[in-house]
Amino acid sequence: MSLVVTNLSKKYGEKTVVDHISFSLEHPGVYAFLGTNGAGKSTSLRMMLGMLAKDSGEVLWKGKPLDTMETNVGYLAEERGLYPKFTLMDQLLYFASLKNVSKEDAKKRIDYWVDRLELTEYFNPPMVGKKKPKPMKADQLSKGNQQKVQLLAALISDPELLILDEPLSGLDPVNMDLFKQVIHEQVDAGKFIIMSSHQMEVVEEFCEDITILHHGKAVVQGNLNEIKKSYGRVNMFVKTEEPIDDLIEASGLRVINKTPNGIQLRVNGQEQADRFLDELVKGHKTIVRFELREPSLHEIFVEKAGESVEDEAQ
């Protein structure tokens, strides 16, 4: 296995912020860390990178303790940062030198990524008349473009392991697609990626394995498809032309959501769904939509985080 995290824990005073997290990455791909705000995602990632002291646990990369000074790791921090008053090129060359990338290689990689991330106009601004424009500084860029420069910084050393803390938050749809493409390219290139996110649909698009953290604990963990299968096809969507509230009540089904597109109901399996369909037919209801499927990651996340909150309240 390439990355093995075992029993990672962290306490701040009496408060446990990460509680014995364990997971592993066996082959290249994206591993997702999900959780509400303050769930312990960033703290876990910082401990893995060795930036924060861990109270217990072990992080192994290819059988040895992970040391970012020796392993080529790329990191995109949640709270992004660039030197506001230094030119973009200067700081990227500095970051590259810290990662032991030669100046020549760094310049080539910067050129490639500037082009790929559509940053050319900021790194090579067009001439104004005969005047050569001054090199741009970070504080002259929009937030989204600063985020692109930071992704560039994370990728500049062509890392084996890439840790992306909320990489897509705050991006517009166009740039979000660009970031997704880049992440796909990195996966295709055989990189190991750990990503934390709030955006469930994005995680579903990339990740095979996930951990959902809540208050520092892993409440759901494993292969995403298997997790979904374990829930079974319990999500039923029904839309009819006539009201069916009385039938739902008589069947004892739980309403999850009501929208103009239909009613989302929770069933405990195929049999209960079939029985409800019989009721609709017998009741001469005009069925516009009847769908039975596995829960989405979003639904699992909301349910698990909600359950944990309820458990704590009890």
Next chain:
Amino acid sequence: MKHSRFHGTGKVFHFTFSQMMKAKGFRFTLILMILVSALYYPISQAIKSAGGGGGVSEVEQTSIETLYVIDESGLSFRDWFYFDKAGLDPIEIPKTVSSDKTYDEFVEELKESEEAIALLHVHHSAEDGTFYYTLVRGTKTPVKQKDLDVLKNAIQEHVYELLMEHLEISKEQMDILNMSIETDTAYVDVKGIGEPSGEEGDKKGVNEQQYMLILVLLMVTSMLISMSGEYISSSVVMEKSSKVVEYLLTSIRPIALLFGKIAAVFLITLFQIMTMLICFVASVVLYHIAADGMSFSDALNKLSSVLPFDMDITISPMGILITICFLLAGMLFYSLICGVIAASVKNVEEMQERMKSYTLLLFVGMFGSIAITIMNITGGAPKALETFACFFPVTSPFTVPGYLFSNRVSFGVAFGGLAILLVCVYFLLAFAARCYEYLIYYQGQKLKLRDYFRIFKSEKGGEKNA
């Protein structure tokens, strides 16, 4: 390959140095410093010349029409009319009259006089064995202070020449007679020669020249230390508040990050000081070549009159080496403290408030050293206090360099002070390495000294990182 915890220091140094050199503020300050050091000497000479301070080769005019002389000294004066001895500022006084009146009578007259007259009162004090030449003007006369100043300088030189003439001795013999003679006592034992203890030995003040030298070196050290501290704190806080530090820490240990910055700031400050010094020396030499038509070597020799080469100082390679070591160690000492405190600061707005303890420590070091020097010039600080200042790491970087060059402390004391300072720097380095790592994510309230020690002692650390 296992990297040391200082791996990457050189890269941080290179980046910090190049960015500081590129900064507009730095360039502006450097140009200002170059201008001040290059123009100070020529302008001060020009002002001096305009004010009659010297350097004028033509006969100067004075508004004094008659100079009355009351000579109660017993020395004979001849040729009051024209002061034109070699090397003097020539001055023409139309009329010199020897007055029969007493000093008090003449002063009474001078109070109401509106004529362009002045009085030269020559007398001898048996108490201190000094000849006094006092020039007096009435406030209602057209004679200005400037006229008296010009005359005062000329008279001093004139009397000096008169004395040589009267005693029939050469200038060299006169210089020998004027040499200061100091008597001292010492003891010798198995350890070698030592200075006597007790009240005599304890209270030996500094002269004005030594005071100036100590003050100049103290200012240079203070400039180096406070500039580096200021840069380090703002740089650490900026990296923390802009969150760049999170990215940097994946490639470099925090202590290497801090160390690289300190090294860059040291070199930059040294560069500024050397630039100022070179500009000043060049301006003095070029001024004398251009204004006085001197040869390069003569102009270079003129430096001895503006630089403290004739002071009672000892410049030895060992002294210079120790001074550089003290500057470096002092900078490290204060910058490490500064870096650790700055790491606990959340943003730039909080910085000034949180840095108060550092500022206080810097003031204790600087002003403690100044206070001891002032005590010395006004009579003499106890030797024990002086020695303490040389050993105490807070004051030693400010005290030892100046005291070493002015022969107030021995090499033994200097080495002892340096050793203590280096030991403190070593422990501070270990302390800073541990605290800095834990504090870099700290977002809480101001920490007290015991909190820093708790972080240092903590095996796991990081409790304060929340």
